[in-house]
Amino acid sequence: MDRASFGLREVKLAGGDAMTFSGYGAVFDNVDSCGDVIIKGAFTETLDRAKSSGQWPAMLMQHGGLGLGADDMTPVGIWTDLEEDNIGLKVTGKLADTTRGREAYALLKMEPRPAIDGLSIGYIAKSYEPRSRPEDPRRKLTKVDLLEVSLVTFPANAKARIGAVKSAVGLTVKDAEEALRDAGFSRMEAKAILAKGFKAIGQREAGDGDQVAALQRLISTISR
Structure with a gap:
């Protein structure tokens, strides 16, 4: 499984459903830390399959860490919406009302800056164009099988960001x-x-x- 990491630019608090957030899990036409570029349309097939089957990509922390135990691979929430737009893979998720979900939410909404500042996708490259010149990206990914989208501490690409974190806390x-x-x-x-x-x-x-x-x-x- 390949992984591509992206940064979080800002966290905003707003009214709305409890512990929800949105942003971009990937940005198109941008070289990631592995030298790959994701082309618009690369997620179309996997997103259509997820929405028709009900088997959506997982929401993990740090790609499940070392993956040595059940806790590592237990999701911290669910993705409620995934779609491609002209920018990239737009994601909206809801963190679980569990210890790890509440911890992730607390880290996301810290002031003056979020303690968690990255998103990263885990995927299998299904179709791509390999490098033809030294200055070209390693691969141009035209079709990927998206397995999970994680909150991560160390982003490798600053193009994709979380744009909003919504809080259940009402007016004081x-x-x-x-x-x-x-x-x-x-x-x-x-x-x-x-x-x-x-x-x-x-x-x-x-x-x-x-x-x-x-x-x-x-x-x-x-x-x-």
Whole structure:
């Protein structure tokens, strides 16, 4: 099995599903550390097969380490979407709510920089064009069988990056209070709403235009 490693440029925290992230497992037309270049379309057959059969490439840490035990080869999550675009192999995954999955997630979202800064693919080259001149890449890979995509510590290529890490952590109390204030509620009303819900300001008439407008602004603020 061949391996090609890629770096993670940045990690962003955003609202959404728990412990999910996305980025690029490979970048097309870029020479990797092994001297290979992956051509657009190389993953088409293996991705079609995965989606039709339900047998997707594994998500591992460090390619399973030495692979000497069951823990090494136990996935840390699943890939929920894999697709080719004009850049490369775009991957979206969800880490498992297990000790190793939570550890990987914590490493991904560390500040001021992620502790894990690489993605790497494990594949079998099925079809390729060999080097014809000394300055050419070792191989131009036109068809690969993708077996796994790993989170790795030491990337060999800085072209492919994780673009987003989504957190299940919601608004803090301070964030929520600021959102309510931005929406037009007073500080006292914001604190009351957070403590007892909107019934805490029930003294306002149900059809109060200011309250309706404030609620509309709150929904817009939360959406942003």
